[in-house]
Amino acid sequence: MEKQSLFYHKRNPAIDMMRALTMLIMIFVNDFWKIHDVPHYLEHAAYGEDFMGLADVIFPCFLFSVGLSIPYAIEIRYTKGYESLSTIKHILSRTFALLITGVFIGNSEAGLAADTPYSIAIYWVLMILAFVAIWNDYSKVTNHRIQGLIPIFKIIGVLILLYLAISFRGANGSVFSSNWGILGMISFSYFFCATVYLLFSDRQKYLFYSAVILILIAILKTPLKAEFGGTSILNLPKGNFIDGFIALFHIGNGVLTAFTMGGVILSMSLAKMEKLSKSMQWFYIILSGLISLAMGYFCHQYWIVNKISATLPWLFYVLCISLLTYTLMDILTYYNLTGWFKWIKPAGTSTLTTYCIPYLYYAASSLTLITLPDQLTSGLPGLLNCFLFAILVIWTAGLFEKMNIKLRL
Template identity: 25%
Template structure:
C-alpha cells in the first residue's frame, strides 16, 4: 500500500526531552536538544497550515499537480519531514530506554506495539469520514476524542489527577470500541486478510494504511535495523543505501526478476520459490519498495542525524555537529541527484530523489534551529511550535477535531469562511491562524495534563 494523493501529514513518535544547552560542547552533548522538539513542532504547524488551505492559495503551497509531476512543493515536504523526525528520535529513545534498564526483547515488543498502534490509527483516520450511522462528522469527532483519551499518558505521581486521567483513559477506550462496533459505511466489495474477497462489506476498508500507517512501517523497519546494527554509523548509512536500492529494485521488476535465468540457483529452487511467495504475500499488504524502502530511507537519514545527539556522542561540539550535518546534507543531495534519472522527484511515487532531497532539507533546517535555539539560546520565539512538537499525536488529531466540532455545531461555514475566499491573502492568513490556534490548544491541553503517547 503506497501513499496516494492524501494530505502529507503524520506524526511521529516523540523524542525524549532535553536540557538547556550552551555553546560549550559538554552541556550541549550531555543535555536535551530542544531543536528536535522545535523542528517537530514547526512541521506540525506547517502540516495544519497546508491541510487547511482553500483552493485560492498559491499553487506552491498545495501538493504538486498533477500528482505524478516531476517536482515538489512546500506541502510535499511535510510528510517526509515527519518521517525524518521519527528517525531522529530513535537513537535518543533507545539511549533513554536502556539507561532505565530496558532489555532488547522489551524494546522489540515496544516497537511492535507502537507499529500496530500507528497502523490501526492510520486506518481509522482514513475511514472516519465514511460512517453512515452517526454521520461522518459526528463519528469522526467522537472517535478522535476517544482516541486522544484512550492513548493519553496519565501522570506518574499518585493522586487525584492520575486517577482522573486513568478514568478518562478507560472511558476513551470503551467509547472507541463502541464507535468501531456501530461504524457502517457504504457497502463495497473487499478482500480480508487470510480470507479473500467479500461482497457488500459495510465495515472499515482501506486501500492503504494512511499517513500514520506509512510512518508505522518506516518506523518498524528503521527501529529494528537500528536495534540490530547498534551504534555503528557506517552500518546505518549502508542500510540507508540498501533501502533506496530496495525501492529501485521493486520498481524494476522485483527481487526475483532474473532468478529463472540463473541455472546455478536450481539446487535451491524450492527455497527461492517459497521466499518469492512470502515476499509477494507481504507486498500485497504493504508497499515493500516504498513503505519499507525509500520512505524508510528518510527515517534512516533522520536516525543517522539522531546518532550524533545522544550523550557520549563522538560528534559533540557545535562546530563538529555543524560540519557533520553540512557534509551529511550535501551527501544526501548528491545521492538524490544521482538517482534523479530513475523516476524524478515525486511524492506519490516516493521516488529516491524526493526522499533524499527532502531529508537533506530537513537536516539543514534542523541545523539552523540547533544553532539558533540550542547554541545561541534564542528559544523564546519557539513557544508557537514547541508545545505541539512535544505532544505531536495530540496536535495531529486536534485539527480534524476542531473542524468537525465546528461542522457539528453548524458554524463551520462561518468560522472557516476564509477557505472559500477568492483572495489568496485571506486564505493564507486564515489557515495560518488555524495552525497557530491548533498548536496553542495543544499546549494548553498539555498544561492541563493531557499527553498522548503511543
C-alpha cells in the same frame, strides 16, 4: 553503549524545534481542503507530475524527525534500567497504537455513508475521546480515586473504538478497512527503524547497510521516466516472491522508511561527533546535505520528482532539506535564538495530540454549521486563515497539556 547512553540522556532541543516546525506546517497544508486558489508551489504534486511543492516536503521531514528521536528514546530506556525485551514490547505497543490511531483517522477522511448511525462530526469526537481515554499520559494524576478509574477509562475507550469500527460505513458503502493513513505509514517506518537500531546499535555499520538496502530497493522498484521505459528496473509479474517478501516489512519501495533511517543515522553520527566543535559538526551535516542534493540531481535524470510515487530524487532532495533544517535548528539553539519556539512548543512535545486536535475543530464546525465567508477562503486571506488555524491548534494542544491531556504512545 555507556558513552552513547550518556550522550542520548541529554535532551536535544533542536529535534523538538524541528518536529514542532514540521507539525506547524503540516497542519497548515492539511487545512488547504477548505480553501481554494492555493498557489501550486504550496500544494502536493499530482500523480505523475515532475514537481515538488511545500506540501510534498512536510511528511518526509516528519519521518526524518521520528528517526532522530529513536536512538534517544531507546538509549534513555537503557539508562533507566529497562532491558531489551521490555524495549521490544514498547516498540511493538507503540507501533500498534500508531496503527490503530492511523486506521481510525484514515477511514474517516473520505466521509461516511448517509445511513451511518452518526455524522462524521460525532465519529471524530468519539474517536478523539477514545484515543484520550486509552493513550492519555496519566503519569501526573495524583488523585487516588481518579487513578483507580484509569483502567475503566481505557476499557470505555476500547469499547468506543470497537463500536465505531463495527458500525462504520464509508461514503461509498465500504466497511471499516485497513486504511492506515499517514500515522500508519509512520508506524511501519518507526517499527522497522527502531527494530534495526535495537538490533545493531552496537554494530553501527549495519545501520548504514540497512539504509543502502532501502535505497537499492527504491532503485529497483521505482518506475523510471517515460523515455527510459516508464517501468521499474525490477519489473516482475505480480505475486512474485521478492515483492511478497518486501511486503512483509511494509516498507513499500523503501523510500519512506529511508527518511526515518536517515534521522536515525544522523542522531547516531551526532553521538560520534560529540567531541568535535559545533562548527565542525555543522560542516559535516551541511556537507551530507549537499551530497544528498547532488544525488537527487543525478537521480532526477532517470526518475521524476514525485511524492505519490515516492521517487528517488524526492528522497534525496528532501533528505537535503531535512539535514539543513536540523542544522539551522541546532544553530539557533547554540546561539540561544529560540524565543520563537515557545509559541509552537506544544507541537514538539505533544505532537500526536496536536495532530488529532484539528478533527475536534472540524467536528465543531460541522455540528454548529459555522462556515467561513468566501473572502476568507481564497488567495492570501485563505492562506492566512490556514496559518492562524495551525497556531490555534498548537495553542489548544498546549492548553490540553496544562490540563494533563496529552496522548503518549
